[in-house]
Amino acid sequence: MTQATATRPTSLKATDITIEVVYRGIFQKTLAQRITRGVVLAARQRGLPGTAFSRYGDSPERNGVPAKQFAVVAVNDIELEASMARYEPAIVDVTVAVDDTLVKGVESWAWYGRQPIWKPVRANGVVLVTSDKSPDEILAQTDKTDRPYTLGVIPGEASFAGLWVYKDDHTDWRVLGALSKVLPDWLPLDEVKAQVRTQTKDENAVASVQYGHDATTFRPVKAGEGTDAHEKLAFTKPGWTTMRTGVIVDARKPGERNPQFKRYATRTQRPVVNFDTCIKCTMCWLDCPDECFEVTGSGHFEVVYEACVGCGICAQVCPVKDCIVMVDELKFDSNKTVFPEWEKDRNTYNAWFEKTSGRSAAPPKGEKAAVAVGGDE
Ligand code: SF4
Numbered sequence: 081m082t083q084a085t086a087t088r089p090t091s092l093k094a095t096d097i098t099i100e101v102v103y104r105g106i107f108q109k110t111l112a113q114r115i116t117r118g119v120v121l122a123a124r125q126r127g128l129p130g131t132a133f134s135r136y137g138d139s140p141e142r143n144g145v146p147a148k149q150f151a152v153v154a155v156n157d158i159e160l161e162a163s164m165a166r167y168e169p170a171i172v173d174v175t176v177a178v179d180d181t182l183v184k185g186v187e188s189w190a191w192y193g194r195q196p197i198w199k200p201v202r203a204n205g206v207v208l209v210t211s212d213k214s215p216d217e218i219l220a221q222t223d224k225t226d227r228p229y230t231l232g233v234i235p236g237e238a239s240f241a242g243l244w245v246y247k248d249d250h251t252d253w254r255v256l257g258a259l260s261k262v263l264p265d266w267l268p269l270d271e272v273k274a275q276v277r278t279q280t281k282d283e284n285a286v287a288s289v290q291y292g293h294d295a296t297t298f299r300p301v302k303a304g305e306g307t308d309a310h311e312k313l314a315f316t317k318p319g320w321t322t323m324r325t326g327v328i329v330d331a332r333k334p335g336e337r338n339p340q341f342k343r344y345a346t347r348t349q350r351p352v353v354n355f356d357t358c359i360k361c362t363m364c365w366l367d368c369p370d371e372c373f374e375v376t377g378s379g380h381f382e383v384v385y386e387a388c389v390g391c392g393i394c395a396q397v398c399p400v401k402d403c404i405v406m407v408d409e410l411k412f413d414s415n416k417t418v419f420p421e422w423e424k425d426r427n428t429y430n431a432w433f434e435k436t437s438g439r440s441a442a443p444p445k446g447e448k449a450a451v452a453v454g455g456d457e
């Protein structure tokens with residue numbers, strides 16, 4: 081590595097900065113790469129060395145599973161090398177979540193248990209989230225913090241500008257604009273724009289950087305703010321002396337679930353079922369790749385939300401219009417099953433279904449009320 085020739089800008093108080101981008105595996109991988117690469121390229125505009133990397137890039141990254149990429153920028157090569165000596169940055173200056181449902185906590189690759197989104201952020205650091213919601217709405221679903229930070233919301237829906245067919249929706253440029261606002265000494269707006277102009281030769285991309293800079297809204301978060309409603313995923317890791325040989329998956333009795341198999345951190349949306357219009361055809365139960373449906377005593381199928389990854393297959397295969405509706409994950413506070421609520425009081429449940437899903441709970445027009453294929457109704 082060549083030694084940096086740049087003199088350290090006098091405005092810089094720290095010797096390096098680390099930005100973490102939390103994204104959904106595969107779907108948003110290219111997006112995360114473009115953001116971390118964009119940070120490094122913009123920093124180089126002013127002679128600051130940096131590097132972008134992913135700690136899980138060579139692992140079998142899976143669809144939708146939270147993963148992380150990093151950008152580190154330093155005042156010189158020595159500081160950069162010192163920073164890179166760590167396997168994975170334990171403390172970061174800024175965390176960027178490119179999907180707002182990630183604020184419910186992240187169980188990323190190589191991490192045991194659910195980690196609050198602010199966990200690696202230093203005191204008085206920044207959590208940036210792309211979302212069409214307000215900072216207060218985001219905070220209502222973010223774990224209670226034990227140190228202060230600033231929450232920034234970059235306007236925009238969850239982006240799936242990833243995969244191998246990259247369709248740029250300018251989330252990358254808006255995020256870079258927001259980063260220039262929170263780190264003006266390291267990523268001055270003009271230099272970020274100059275870099276994006278050189279890279280893209282597209283004035284719309286440059287305008288998106290400016291928009292991200294101007295339109296991002298901020299809210300200071302004090303220690304103790306946030307929710308404690310999310311389930312704590314507490315389990316003890318086996319030590320090397322207690323670990324069993326090889327990979328052993330215990331057999332389960334019929335009807336019994338593996339208590340450790342919880343994949344809800346993967347979810348951006350969750351299925352909500354209209355039990356009144358369900359015809360008990362079994363399609364959801366058969367086609368769910370994660371076996372999330374349980375058969376109830378009445379022959380309906382209820383979702384076990386702890387196991388559901390939110391893939392949406394059940395909603396696609398269900399033959400009844402709006403019987404299973406995929407709903408924004410941030411509308412929910414817990415993974416509690418809702419079927420008992422329907423059994424207790426159908427009218428109240430149906431009113432909740434309509435409010436939550438935005439769809440009518442009445443049978444689809446032109447069709448009679450649900451015809452029970454199985455069960456006894
Ligand atoms: S969205 Fe439906 S099909 Fe997909 S994991 Fe959840 S319950 Fe199963």
Ligand code: SF4
Pocket residue numbers: 353357358359360361362363364365381397398399400403404
């Ligand atoms: S009608 Fe829909 S919800 Fe009911 S069993 Fe069939 S697929 Fe599942």
